[in-house]
Amino acid sequence: MKAIEAAVRALGDRTFEEQDLRRHIDPLFSRVLHGRPSIYLANHSLGRPLDRTEDDVEEGLGLWYADLDAAWNGWEAEMLRFRSRVADLIHAAGAHCIVPKTSAGQGLRAVLNRRDKPLRVIASRSEFASIDVILKAYRAHGRLAVHWVSPSEGRLYRAEDFLDALQGEADLLVLSLVFFDTGQLLDNVETIIDAARERRVEVLLDLYHAAGALPVDVAGLGVDYAIGGSYKYLRGGPGAAWLYVHPRRLDEAPRTLDTGWFASATASSFERTDTVRFAQGANGWLESTPAILPFYQARAGLEFTLAMGVARLRAYSLAQQKLFNAELNDRGVACFAPQSPRGAFVAVPHNDATAAIERLAAEGVVADAREGLLRFCPDILTSSHELCEAAQRIARVVRR
Numbered sequence: 001m002k003a004i005e006a007a008v009r010a011l012g013d014r015t016f017e018e019q020d021l022r023r024h025i026d027p028l029f030s031r032v033l034h035g036r037p038s039i040y041l042a043n044h045s046l047g048r049p050l051d052r053t054e055d056d057v058e059e060g061l062g063l064w065y066a067d068l069d070a071a072w073n074g075w076e077a078e079m080l081r082f083r084s085r086v087a088d089l090i091h092a093a094g095a096h097c098i099v100p101k102t103s104a105g106q107g108l109r110a111v112l113n114r115r116d117k118p119l120r121v122i123a124s125r126s127e128f129a130s131i132d133v134i135l136k137a138y139r140a141h142g143r144l145a146v147h148w149v150s151p152s153e154g155r156l157y158r159a160e161d162f163l164d165a166l167q168g169e170a171d172l173l174v175l176s177l178v179f180f181d182t183g184q185l186l187d188n189v190e191t192i193i194d195a196a197r198e199r200r201v202e203v204l205l206d207l208y209h210a211a212g213a214l215p216v217d218v219a220g221l222g223v224d225y226a227i228g229g230s231y232k233y234l235r236g237g238p239g240a241a242w243l244y245v246h247p248r249r250l251d252e253a254p255r256t257l258d259t260g261w262f263a264s265a266t267a268s269s270f271e272r273t274d275t276v277r278f279a280q281g282a283n284g285w286l287e288s289t290p291a292i293l294p295f296y297q298a299r300a301g302l303e304f305t306l307a308m309g310v311a312r313l314r315a316y317s318l319a320q321q322k323l324f325n326a327e328l329n330d331r332g333v334a335c336f337a338p339q340s341p342r343g344a345f346v347a348v349p350h351n352d353a354t355a356a357i358e359r360l361a362a363e364g365v366v367a368d369a370r371e372g373l374l375r376f377c378p379d380i381l382t383s384s385h386e387l388c389e390a391a392q393r394i395a396r397v398v399r400r
Helices: 002-011 018-033 052-090 104-112 129-140 159-165 189-198 281-285 293-297 299-308 310-330 353-362 384-399
Strands: 098-101 119-124 144-149 172-176 202-206 225-229 241-245 346-349 368-370 373-376
Touching (some): 002 299, 052 241, 098 104, 104 129, 104 172, 104 202, 104 225, 104 241, 119 129, 129 144, 144 159, 159 189, 189 202, 241 281, 293 299, 299 310, 310 346, 353 368, 353 373, 373 384
Parallel strands (some): 119 144, 119 172, 172 202, 202 225
Antiparallel strands (some): 098 241
16 A cells, blocks of 8 residues: 555646656556557456555465464455445445445345345346346346336437336336446436435446446435446456445345345354344345455555545546547547547447457457447556557558
8 A cells, every 4th residue: 555655645636647647656557567569448348457466365365374264354354444445435324335246246136136026127228238137137037127218319318218217117226327338427317316216216326337437426326226346447356346235225124135144143153043133234235255355356456546536537537538539530530429428438339349349459459349339448557649549540440
């Protein structure tokens, strides 16, 4: 943490300047920056880890080697620190609202499995594949019915699309703050959440493309649940995901069926009773023995993001996107809805997106494709020179 703090302190309080980032921040990422000729613009997919991440994982392993069964003292302390950092990131009331999960989909299932009767769910047609698959699988088993909200003209969603859907009968609204395919940042989400609350419809907000990329305040929004993880903008890799549960839902009956001995109030004493007494708060939402190393794997990325400040990271991201859009536009490449609010990545429509991404890889630009769109995400490790060079190579491939 000292190296991160020193680097951020050297940046001062002013707006991030590229030369300062190259001087003070790049050394924290030397392993992923050194000797890589390609331009990495897939930061929206898999974030680049800090050098320290390896040391953090080794620390978690080291407790196992050194302490054997007593390693659980250190491991559980690190799990609590992970929960506290996530709570700080999304402005939750505290660690007692954060349930560690190995995937966002696991968090969704925990919410769906609270109810014994079939749920009436509202969801968009643009939820990420794992969320979409889970909803459809539950529907196939008669566990829920789904009202799918489709985007308006131009693949953009409006608040009105969801307000109209809320006029019908529903129990749960599943909604992304930033859509994974287009990158659209859903405007007026507060209006949608307020309308759902008025109709007693619970809200689960998918923050995977928002947490760490733009400021999020789940307590202020008043959502019942939120899901997210460290895979992308938080530079923590797979496995370090979480479910946020609003305090009003934490100890509410019925309990989720996604449970296990770690959720028991008597877990540490191994007391066995005919009726389970659940722990209070998010501990009562835990399952069986958790995966431990993801907490260490995610530590440096969370500490770095919190130290840098999400608002400052967002401002720098918007400046990068503006430059990138201009460079693409100058070369005749049209971006998806350039004036629409969006998250951290830029999308470019293409009728053969998968083939285009393969050609770009051969040109030394790493990105990805979803739903007929090329997706490009600069981050603070991306130089303006790289953005200009990438735009030139993208234009060459797109025109081809």
